[in-house]
Amino acid sequence: MNMVDKNVSYRSGNVDMTHGGGGRAMADLIRDLFHRHLRNPILDQGNDAALIEVPEGRLVMSTDGHVISPLFFPGGDIGSLAVHGTLNDVAMTGARPLYLTAGFILEEGFPLADLERIVMSMAQAANDAGVPVITGDTKVVEKGKGDGVFITTTGLGVVPDGVRVSADRAKPGQAILLSGTIGDHGVAILSKRENLEFETEILSDSAALHGLVAEMVAAVPDIAVLRDPTRGGLAATLNEIARAANVGMMLDEAAIPLKPDVSAACELLGLDPLYVANEGKLVCLCEEADADKLLAVMKAHPHGGNAAIIGHVTDDAANLIQMKTGFGGTRVVDWLAGEQLPRIC
DSSP, X not given: OOOOOTTOOOOSOBOOGGGGTTSHHHHHHIIIIIIHHHOOTTGGGOOSSOOOOOOSSEEEEEEEEEOOSSSEETTEEHHHHHHHHHHHHHHTTTOEEEEEEEEEEEXXXXXXXXXXXXXXXXXXXXXXXXXXXXXXXXXXXOTXXXXXXXXXXXXXXXXXXXXXXXXXXXXXXXXXXXXXXXXXXXXXXHHHHTTOOOSSOOOOOXXXXXXXXXXXXXXXXXXXXXXXXXXXXXXXXXHHHHHHHTOEEEEEGXXXXXXXHHHHHHHHHTOOGGGSOOSSOOEEEEOHHHHHHHHHHHHTSTTOTTOEEEEEEEOOTTOOEEEEOTTSOEEEOOOOSXXXXXXXX
């Protein structure tokens, strides 16, 4: 593929149907925008499929679609979110992410300057994570048949020998750890969507967690379960694990990290933070004997500074998630009925 002019920038104009038509306009868009910002040796091959080297181990693959509204939000945008979300899905198997692919669905009329901003953000997120985008695709749909831009990303990773992380490994007596505060992402999205203002800006927690996971796995290779509590929040994630392993859980409300501003915003808006999405947090289940060691590793990492042990797994055929409340009682943390916040990832 030819070298590109680094001074080219899409500061004006909009996406039109020719950008998806397979001709010169499409080739120029791919070369001057996508390739210029995302380039790496594998992408430079310029083929329809990427030829890659894969290290020994079990391969992990995950695909995720991103349709967030708004596209730009406090703490991130759809570009960085697409990278972080897929890297985290791969990392939650205990894997080291190796490569990413990206597919863009663009709506006719979408500003090219905004598209470049998104691609630049994606490139920065991938570069910071050390995981390149090695192939992709672009399609354009007629105006009114999309919502600006949708992004689908696929991640490929490898799980080291001796590591087996899976929801069905949850069992009674295990400790439940959370890497940090909950609800940040969902509240950040809602504040932007509804033009809400708070005393301090609430930022999305969107982040790539594979570095944190690598240190956790190195310290405790026998981690049983890892999950990132995205749609449906912490509540949905724990219910999914409980059902998969046929167990229950008991949580301690006072132990669950929650920023005061997020708590106040949820109270104002009538939201339960347990059901609000996160994009840079993880839940971990491990043997009780390993919990303190693992907690120390998490707290020492930039993405785990507010980590806490929030409960334990119980023997419960009904698969109930229960929580000791701050008032001294107990409540059931059930599945969310409906969707509390749509289009948050």
